Amino acid sequence: xxxxxxxxxxxxxxxxxxxxxxxxxxxxxxxxxxxxxxxxxxxxxxxxxxxxxxxxxxxxxxxxxxxxxxxxxxxxxxxxxxxxxxxxxxxxxxxxxxxxxxxxxxxxxxxxxxxxxxxxxxxxxxxxxxxxxxxxxxxxxxxxxxxxxxxxxxxxxxxxxxxxxxxxxxxxxxxxxxxxxxxxxxxxxxxxxxxxxxxxxxxxxxxxxxxxxxxxxxxxxxxxxxxxxxxxxxxxxxxxxxxxxxxxxxxxxxxxxxxxxxxxxxxxxxxxxxxxxxxxxxxxxxxxxxxxxxxxxxxxxxxxxxxxxxxxxxxxxxxxxxxxxxxxxxxxxxxxxxxxxxxxxxxxxxxxxxxxxxxxxxxxxxxxxxxxxxxxxxxxxxxxxxxxxxxxxxxxxxxxxxxxxxxxxxxxxxxxxxxxxxxxxxxxxxxxxxxxxxxxxxxxxxxxxxxxxxxxxxxxxxxxxxxxxxxxxx
Amino acid sequence: xxxxxxxxxxxxxxxxxxxxxxxxxxxxxxxxxxxxxxxxxxxxxxxxxxxxxxxxxxxxxxxxxxxxxxxxxxxxxxxxxxxxxxxxxxxxxxxxxxxxxxxxxxxxxxxxxxxxxxxxxxxxxxxxxxxxxxxxxxxxxxxxxxxxxxxxxxxxxxxxxxxxxxxxxxxxxxxxxxxxxxxxxxxxxxxxxxxxxxxxxxxxxxxxxxxxxxxxxxxxxxxxxxxxxxxxxxxxxxxxxxxxxxxxxxxxxxxxxxxxxxxxxxxxxxxxxxxxxxxxxxxxxxxxxxxxxxxxxxxxxxxxxxxxxxxxxxxxxxxxxxxxxxxxxxxxxxxxxxxxxxxxxxxxxxxxxxxxxxxxxxxxxxxxxxxxxxxxxxxxxxxxxxxxxxxxxx
Numbered sequence: 069x070x071x072x073x074x075x076x077x078x079x080x081x082x083x084x085x086x087x088x089x090x091x092x093x094x095x096x097x098x099x100x101x102x103x104x105x106x107x108x109x110x111x112x113x114x115x116x117x118x119x120x121x122x123x124x125x126x127x128x129x130x131x132x133x134x135x136x137x138x139x140x141x142x143x144x145x146x147x148x149x150x151x152x153x154x155x156x157x158x159x160x161x162x163x164x165x166x167x168x169x170x171x172x173x174x175x176x177x178x179x180x181x182x183x184x185x186x187x188x189x190x191x192x193x194x195x196x197x198x199x200x201x202x203x204x205x206x207x208x209x210x211x212x213x214x215x216x217x218x219x220x221x222x223x224x225x226x227x228x229x230x231x232x233x234x235x236x237x238x239x240x241x242x243x244x245x246x247x248x249x250x251x252x253x254x255x256x257x258x259x260x261x262x263x264x265x266x267x268x269x270x271x272x273x274x275x276x277x278x279x280x281x282x283x284x285x286x287x288x289x290x291x292x293x294x295x296x297x298x299x300x301x302x303x304x305x306x307x308x309x310x311x312x313x314x315x316x317x318x319x320x321x322x323x324x325x326x327x328x329x330x331x332x333x334x335x336x337x338x339x340x341x342x343x344x345x346x347x348x349x350x351x352x353x354x355x356x357x358x359x360x361x362x363x364x365x366x367x368x369x370x371x372x373x374x375x376x377x378x379x380x381x382x383x384x385x386x387x388x389x390x391x392x393x394x395x396x397x398x399x400x401x402x403x404x405x406x407x408x409x410x411x412x413x414x415x416x417x418x419x420x421x422x423x424x425x426x427x428x429x430x431x432x433x434x435x436x437x438x439x440x441x442x443x444x445x446x447x448x449x450x451x452x453x454x455x456x457x458x459x460x461x462x463x464x465x466x467x468x469x470x471x472x473x474x475x476x477x478x479x480x481x482x483x484x485x486x487x488x489x490x491x492x493x494x495x496x497x498x499x500x501x502x503x504x505x506x507x508x509x510x511x512x513x514x515x516x517x518x519x520x521x522x523x524x525x526x527x528x529x530x531x532x533x534x535x536x537x538x539x540x541x542x
Numbered sequence: 543x544x545x546x547x548x549x550x551x552x553x554x555x556x557x558x559x560x561x562x563x564x565x566x567x568x569x570x571x572x573x574x575x576x577x578x579x580x581x582x583x584x585x586x587x588x589x590x591x592x593x594x595x596x597x598x599x600x601x602x603x604x605x606x607x608x609x610x611x612x613x614x615x616x617x618x619x620x621x622x623x624x625x626x627x628x629x630x631x632x633x634x635x636x637x638x639x640x641x642x643x644x645x646x647x648x649x650x651x652x653x654x655x656x657x658x659x660x661x662x663x664x665x666x667x668x669x670x671x672x673x674x675x676x677x678x679x680x681x682x683x684x685x686x687x688x689x690x691x692x693x694x695x696x697x698x699x700x701x702x703x704x705x706x707x708x709x710x711x712x713x714x715x716x717x718x719x720x721x722x723x724x725x726x727x728x729x730x731x732x733x734x735x736x737x738x739x740x741x742x743x744x745x746x747x748x749x750x751x752x753x754x755x756x757x758x759x760x761x762x763x764x765x766x767x768x769x770x771x772x773x774x775x776x777x778x779x780x781x782x783x784x785x786x787x788x789x790x791x792x793x794x795x796x797x798x799x800x801x802x803x804x805x806x807x808x809x810x811x812x813x814x815x816x817x818x819x820x821x822x823x824x825x826x827x828x829x830x831x832x833x834x835x836x837x838x839x840x841x842x843x844x845x846x847x848x849x850x851x852x853x854x855x856x857x858x859x860x861x862x863x864x865x866x867x868x869x870x871x872x873x874x875x876x877x878x879x880x881x882x883x884x885x886x887x888x889x890x891x892x893x894x895x896x897x898x899x900x901x902x903x904x905x906x907x908x909x910x911x912x913x914x915x916x917x918x919x920x921x922x923x924x925x926x927x928x929x930x931x932x933x934x935x936x
Contacts, residue, residue: 142621143692143791144618177807
């Protein structure tokens with residue numbers, strides 16, 4: 069009866085309506101399709117019924133086999149749809165196209181539905197840090213890692229663009245996407261953000277994130293339990309597979325072989341695969357050639373060391389995400405006082421945030437310096453002599469000349485640098501520095517420190533020199 | 543009865559989900575019920591009817607069914623639902639839907655003993671009790687939804703209704719009132735190794751309570767919206783009930799009827815990770831001392847409802863302090879057994895007093911892990927409770 073497409077009792081306006089809407093509608097787009105269906109349903113049932121049953125529903129996806137999946141809030145709705153509205157809905161979608169074979173009803177997760185407006189109780193109580201430990205069990209992704217919190221700079225611009233390209237046309241543009249770079253450069257953040265974004269962009273498609281180590285353990289377990297086939301099936305069902313730290317697969321030959329087959333299976337069905345590693349595919353040791361080739365076959369992108377501006381942006385964003393506004397000097401200090409890993413940078417920011425929460429106000433530069441002492445330089449066991457030695461060695465001058473009363477240019481600059489470092493990093497008093505460096509007046513020391521401080525602001529070379537010296541002092 | 547249900551799992555579904563009666567109009571309902579029974583049933587059932595009038599009118603009604611299985615009252619707001627058996631005499635089968643508010647008002651106005659009779663004619667129900675007689679317009683019941691039972695309820699446990707009732711009523715207040723995060727406005731129930739663990743948190747404090755179960759086989763976990771849990775708690779009988787659940791729905795079945803609720807379909811945060819493993823100071827105080835001191839200090843708390851607690855291990859004194867610029871300040875000291883180092887922490891007093899309703903223990907143990915870290919409150923000799931509260935900014 070439904071298939072005959074007999075003329076329905078519809079008012080003139082609805083026929084008109086339908087004509088227009090149906091022509092401009094893109095029936096492959098779940099949202100437009102559902103909106104059209106709703107306009108039709110609204111005409112057929114009472115307003116109260118419509119408001120009660122259709123307000124919170126939507127099309128989750130349109131299956132390849134012509135099945136339309138409709139998301140409903142609870143079992144009450146599912147039962148009632150099946151009982152009361154199934155024929156009506158089926159008739160409407162059949163009118164649109166005969167491609168739609170059936171409608172199925174899914175009970176969808178609460179968070180997929182429209183989020184209500186946020187009301188924050190402003191009572192000044194600290195929240196229990198539930199969010200930080202919140203990991204989605206079905207896909208292993210940590211929702212904390214999103215593109216919103218991802219800082220893009222010159223160092224990772226390429227990787228970010230590739231990620232976006234892969235997201236727009238998953239499985240086609242860059243497959244596999246291979247991201248590599250030293251530890252703490254944000255690889256995990258980037259690839260998890262891809263996963264989270266994918267989940268949002270393509271509702272109903274499956275994402276899975278895991279580390280290569282987890283993969284290896286899973287494989288060994290399944291072999292032991294004699295369920296290797298289940299293992300194969302489990303990983304083949306995903307539309308996007310993200311594997312972190314593949315370098316740990318080196319020397320695990322059987323696991324590599326399994327990954328090789330999994331890779332082929334996913335790749336052949338145009339499923340997107342994303343890898344990360346701490347080095348380029350070719351330089352991962354003890355890994356089968358054929359796997360190496362496949363890892364490198366898509367797009368391999370290096371995340372470089374973040375530049376100072378990016379580091380400052382990271383510090384600012386990270387602090388802001390915890391609701392702490394830091395002054396520009398503090399941000400600069402934190403960003404410049406350590407090179408390399410973003411993870412350590414995050415650690416420092418967390419430290420500042422903790423202090424802020426305990427004290428109730430954002431710290432100033434002096435306090436930050438105090439609280440980050442443990443991160444920056446180990447203070448103990450470093451004598452003035454040690455610093456002098458290292459600096460003299462760095463500039464290739466005789467350390468004795470530092471203590472002398474000479475004003476030769478090649479000696480004056482290192483001497484000032486020494487004073488600056490002693491003051492800034494080790495907090496030694498001006499008079500003490502003066503005495504230790506050949507009985508100079510404390511005003512001389514103050515002048516030197518100020519001078520270097522000013523020059524650092526404009527002279528990048530000098531800044532780099534001082535950073536290098538600092539690494540020597542660790 | 544319960545055993546009967548367990549043995550014949552299928553039969554439960556058939557008992558409660560039989561298709562809605564297609565009574566021909568010539569059979570019209572005629573029932574008579576004891577007034578007291580009627581009032582109680584109406585009060586329980588009306589709780590499950592929709593209170594907002596914006597939706598389908600039949601959802602704000604109670605469906606009264608008289609048939610082969612006796613008299614039943616049904617109500618649902620599409621979140622929760624009830625199917626309640628009512629004892630009474632059934633002279634004619636039939637179905638009517640009557641606005642819940644109206645029935646409730648009638649039920650609470652009934653005074654003397656005796657019976658109440660409901661008679662259905664046309665679209666009118668005549669209610670007669672003793673000397674009075676009133677007629678009510680019915681609501682068309684065609685749109686009354688079916689009440690879904692869990693699809694494949696292999697997860698089931700039997701436990702005394704009174705336990706679950708107490709559990710829900712005490713712990714539900716700790717869940718979040720906002721609906722922004724559905725998982726936090728729900729109670730997390732997990733059954734493992736013969737223990738039912740329930741957790742509720744609004745991200746400022748967290749309560750975990752455990753109940754031992756008689757059968758140890760079942761495992762599983764689910765999230766029930768706290769609001770629904772409260773409604774269900776009000777309607778649970780004290781005797782043994784069967785609690786069954788699947789992915790989307792849970793049901794509480796007793797010989798008197800069935801209660802169902804939608805489940806929250808979300809992932810609960812791994813809350814165990816935020817429970818501090820170690821503590822730097824512990825205070826054991828008498829519950830009545832603590833309760834009284836807290837009550838007095840609360841009077842002086844400021845707009846943030848802040849009070850400060852201090853551990854003094856040297857003098858073995860636990861003190862509470864509050865200061866309000868408009869009123870004044872107050873300091874209460876109570877003697878306590880304190881081990882560890884001295885520490886000051888500030889809390890919202892409401893979160894502290896909430897712990898008292900969760901345990902009956904004579905003395906309480908307060909464990910602090912340091913500044914800015916959550917405080918744990920437990921009942922001494924009461925291993926069932928764990929209460930975690932986050933401090934305020936100093």
